[in-house]
Amino acid sequence: CQVMKSEKYEFQKYYYCACFTTDNIFLDEYKLHVRFASEQQFRQDFSPINQEVDRRKCFGRTSVERAAAIRDIYQPLHPHVYHLQESFLAPKFKHIAEYCSGPNASKEGLLELLDEVPAPKVYRFPVFERQFCEELLQELEHFEQSAAPKGRPNTMNHYGILLNELHFDQGFITPFRERYLHPITALLYPDWGGHCLDTQKAFVVKYDMNEDLDLSYHYDNAEITLNVSLGKDFTEGNLYFGDMRQVCLIVHICYCSFSCLMHYCCPLQVPLSESECTEVQHKVTEGLLHRGQHMHGALPIASGQRWNLIIWMRASQVRNQLCPMCQRKPSLLEGEGYADGFTCQSDSLVNASCSLA
Numbered sequence: 001c002q003v004m005k006s007e008k009y010e011f012q013k014y015y016y017c018a019c020f021t022t023d024n025i026f027l028d029e030y031k032l033h034v035r036f037a038s039e040q041q042f043r044q045d046f047s048p049i050n051q052e053v054d055r056r057k058c059f060g061r062t063s064v065e066r067a068a069a070i071r072d073i074y075q076p077l078h079p080h081v082y083h084l085q086e087s088f089l090a091p092k093f094k095h096i097a098e099y100c101s102g103p104n105a106s107k108e109g110l111l112e113l114l115d116e117v118p119a120p121k122v123y124r125f126p127v128f129e130r131q132f133c134e135e136l137l138q139e140l141e142h143f144e145q146s147a148a149p150k151g152r153p154n155t156m157n158h159y160g161i162l163l164n165e166l167h168f169d170q171g172f173i174t175p176f177r178e179r180y181l182h183p184i185t186a187l188l189y190p191d192w193g194g195h196c197l198d199t200q201k202a203f204v205v206k207y208d209m210n211e212d213l214d215l216s217y218h219y220d221n222a223e224i225t226l227n228v229s230l231g232k233d234f235t236e237g238n239l240y241f242g243d244m245r246q247v248c249l250i251v252h253i254c255y256c257s258f259s260c261l262m263h264y265c266c267p268l269q270v271p272l273s274e275s276e277c278t279e280v281q282h283k284v285t286e287g288l289l290h291r292g293q294h295m296h297g298a299l300p301i302a303s304g305q306r307w308n309l310i311i312w313m314r315a316s317q318v319r320n321q322l323c324p325m326c327q328r329k330p331s332l333l334e335g336e337g338y339a340d341g342f343t344c345q346s347d348s349l350v351n352a353s354c355s356l357a
């Protein structure tokens with residue numbers, strides 16, 4: 001039998017398919033199969049990355065252009081929703097914020113006012129009155145139907161609206177953060193920058209049966225996030241929370257340099273498949289407050305339309321030390337408005353000396 005086998009190998013040649021050297025190359029770190037026949041093919045297959053990089057490089061300028069065009073051509077349906085009023089807020093939320101701003105506020109006292117903690121350091125409380133949610137949604141739908149240009153919040157949401165471009169920051173979101181959210185986050189997250197939040201990026205995400213249904217597992221470009229459910233009627237679509245983003249060193253292939261496929265170490269999160277997640281129900285008018293680095297996602301809706309207000313709150317003191325996205329010391333690019341909330345020490349010195357002069 002041994003002899004027979006070796007004879008067979010001698011007379012019959014066996015082959016590999018050439019795809020063995022090019023196809024189904026599994027990048028373990030990304031749990032992703034890729035094809036690499038040539039640099040040109042690889043570049044072509046990954047050209048959406050090029051487009052996204054170009055979009056990001058122009059983002060500041062195009063965002064300012066869109067904001068100016070919106071101011072020129074867009075006629076709001078409900079102008080009053082752009083200016084924060086106490087009547088928009090749920091009485092319990094006002095009570096919580098008032099308590100936190102008081103001289104005797106403590107974390108323990110605050111936790112007694114909050115119902116229950118649906119996941120570690122995730123807090124849930126009513127935020128808006130239902131009538132305000134309805135009017136805000138009418139305003140946003142009116143904007144969606146208008147001819148005004150629309151920038152989308154990020155690559156994961158295709159149907160959201162950037163609220164700073166719609167001029168919500170000055171009259172609504174900034175005072176809302178400063179007066180109401182900051183006293184709460186200062187008590188709940190002093191170790192995550194909750195006591196020194198200074199800017200935000202606010203947007204609305206929208207899910208519909210014919211559009212985006214869900215949101216993949218991710219972390220936010222924020223120190224602290226508030227997520228408020230605005231409506232409308234929908235079923236399913238719960239949020240889920242997993243691990244905190246873990247920083248582990250892996251070998252990363254840098255797309256910018258094909259000639260040497262440069263390698264460097266970068267942080268990566270624990271993948272969803274290895275995380276234990278907690279599903280969290282989210283009712284209309286209620287907010288969920290969580291750390292930006294707490295990994296989370298949104299399950300698919302089964303019917304209806306789901307709209308949420310997302311406020312990514314930033315603390316320059318914290319992010320100036322370590323960028324929450326790349327986990328490296330930030331290397332600063334000049335931006336428009338709040339940009340991504342980093343500040344430069346020398347700018348403050350220039351400003352201080354200007355005001356002294």
Ligand SMILES: O=C(O)CCC(=O)C(=O)O
Nearest residue numbers: 205215220227298308310
């Ligand atoms: O759809 C949601 O409620 C989650 C949105 C979210 O996490 C985000 O936009 O960062």
Ligand SMILES: [Fe+2]
Nearest residue numbers: 218219220296
């Ligand atoms: Fe998020």
